[in-house]
Amino acid sequence: MRRGHFRIIIILTRQVGTPHFCWHTTGGHTHRVGAVAVRSVRRARAGAMSAALAMSRGLLVASGVHGRADTAGSGTLSVPKPFRSIPPTAPTCDPPTVAEVNALAEFITSSQRLLVITGAGVSTESNVPDYRSPKGAYSTGFKPMSHQDFMRSSANQRRYWARSFAGWRRFAEDTSPNDAHHAIATLQHENFIKKLITQNVDRLHHAAGSQDVLELHGTTHEVVCLSCKHVSDRKQFQKTLARLNPELAEAADHTDTEHRTLKFRPDGDVELAGEVVVNFKVPPCPVCARGPLKPRVVFFGDSVPTETHHAATHASNTCDAVLIIGTSVSTFSAFRLVRDAARRNVPVAILTAGETRADDLASLTVKKLAGETLRLVLETVRRKEMYGY
Numbered sequence: 001m002r003r004g005h006f007r008i009i010i011i012l013t014r015q016v017g018t019p020h021f022c023w024h025t026t027g028g029h030t031h032r033v034g035a036v037a038v039r040s041v042r043r044a045r046a047g048a049m050s051a052a053l054a055m056s057r058g059l060l061v062a063s064g065v066h067g068r069a070d071t072a073g074s075g076t077l078s079v080p081k082p083f084r085s086i087p088p089t090a091p092t093c094d095p096p097t098v099a100e101v102n103a104l105a106e107f108i109t110s111s112q113r114l115l116v117i118t119g120a121g122v123s124t125e126s127n128v129p130d131y132r133s134p135k136g137a138y139s140t141g142f143k144p145m146s147h148q149d150f151m152r153s154s155a156n157q158r159r160y161w162a163r164s165f166a167g168w169r170r171f172a173e174d175t176s177p178n179d180a181h182h183a184i185a186t187l188q189h190e191n192f193i194k195k196l197i198t199q200n201v202d203r204l205h206h207a208a209g210s211q212d213v214l215e216l217h218g219t220t221h222e223v224v225c226l227s228c229k230h231v232s233d234r235k236q237f238q239k240t241l242a243r244l245n246p247e248l249a250e251a252a253d254h255t256d257t258e259h260r261t262l263k264f265r266p267d268g269d270v271e272l273a274g275e276v277v278v279n280f281k282v283p284p285c286p287v288c289a290r291g292p293l294k295p296r297v298v299f300f301g302d303s304v305p306t307e308t309h310h311a312a313t314h315a316s317n318t319c320d321a322v323l324i325i326g327t328s329v330s331t332f333s334a335f336r337l338v339r340d341a342a343r344r345n346v347p348v349a350i351l352t353a354g355e356t357r358a359d360d361l362a363s364l365t366v367k368k369l370a371g372e373t374l375r376l377v378l379e380t381v382r383r384k385e386m387y388g389y
C-alpha cells in the first residue's frame with residue numbers, strides 16, 4: 001500500500017468516537033478510506049490532523065480483516081504514541097495491542113449477562129484524578145475525610161463543604177465523559193452489558209447516556225439530610241452555598257484558573273486556606289432544619305446502603321461474566337462482588353492500568369487505559385456482530 005492511496009474522510013456522528021477505516025477496491029487499485037468518527041468539530045479536526053500526519057510519516061498503524069478480498073472490509077486504526085492525546089491525570093502506559101482488544105471484544109460478546117464494575121480509572125481520561133495510581137491523589141499524601149471525621153464536628157463538616165463547594169465547578173461542570181464512558185453506554189444500549197455498577201461519584205456514566213447505573217458509593221450530585229433523610233439536588237445546594245458565602249463564591253468565580261493548579265481530588269475537593277474554611281457557612285436542612293447535610297456519598301468508614309448492597313449482590317449472583325474496568329477493586333464492597341461471582345466459576349476480565357485486588361481471579365487481564373482501549377473494543381465488537389469475525 002503506497003501512502004498516496006490514503007484519503008481521510010471525517011464523519012461527524014453522535015456515536016462513540018472510534019477511529020475507523022474501511023477500504024474498497026476499484027479498477028485493480030485498492031484505496032483505503034480513513035474515517036474518524038467523532039462527536040464534535042473540534043475533535044474531528046484533531047483526529048484528521050493526527051491521522052493525516054501519521055499517514056504522511058508512514059506511522060499509521062492499521063489493523064483489520066478483509067471482508068471479501070475484492071470488495072470491501074473494515075477495521076480499526078490505532079494512532080501511534082506520538083499522536084496520543086492522554087490527559088495528565090491518566091496513568092502512563094502503552095496503547096492496547098490488537099490481541100488485547102480482540103480478547104476483550106471476545107469476552108464481551110461471549111457473555112449473555114455481563115456485569116461491568118467501574119472505578120476512578122474510567123474517569124482519569126476525563127481529567128478527574130484517581131486515588132491509587134502513581135499519579136493518583138494518594139500519591140500526594142491525600143487522605144479523604146472519613147465518615148467518622150465528618151460526623152465528629154461541625155468544623156469538619158464546614159471544612160468538607162468549603163473544599164467541595166470550591167471544587168465543584170471543575171469536578172461537575174468542567175468535566176465531560178470520555179471514550180470509556182461513551183463506549184460503555186453504547187455497549188449497554190446494544191445489550192452487551194446486563195448490569196453496570198460504578199464506584200464513581202461523578203455521574204459521568206449518566207452524562208454519557210448510561211441508564212440503570214448502580215452507584216455503589218453514591219454520588220456527589222445529591223445531598224442528603226442525615227436526620228430526616230431528605231435528598232436534594234446538589235446544583236441547588238451549590239447556589240445556596242454561594243448565597244451564604246459570597247466571598248468564596250466570587251473568589252471561585254474569578255480564580256477558576258488558579259483553582260486548576262490547586263490539588264484537585266477524585267471526589268471533587270480542592271485544598272483551601274484555613275481561614276476560608278473556618279468562616280464557611282453551611283445551611284441547615286430545608287425540611288427539618290436540623291441536619292447535618294452530607295453529599296449522598298459513601299465516605300471511607302461508611303457502609304453501603306442496604307438497598308444498594310442487595311442490588312449489587314443480586315447483580316453478582318446472576319451474571320455470567322464480570323468485566324472490571326478502571327479500578328483496582330480495593331474496596332471490599334466492590335471486591336466481594338467479583339469474588340462471589342468467581343466462586344461460581346464465572347469468568348472475570350480486567351481492563352485497568354495497574355494491579356488489582358482481583359488479578360488472581362481473572363482469566364484475562366489488560367493493563368491499559370480504559371477509554372483508549374474501549375473505543376477500539378467497541379469497534380471490534382461491532383465488526384464481529386456485522387461480519388462475524
Ligand SMILES: [Zn+2]
Nearest residue numbers: 225228285288
Ligand atoms: Zn432534614
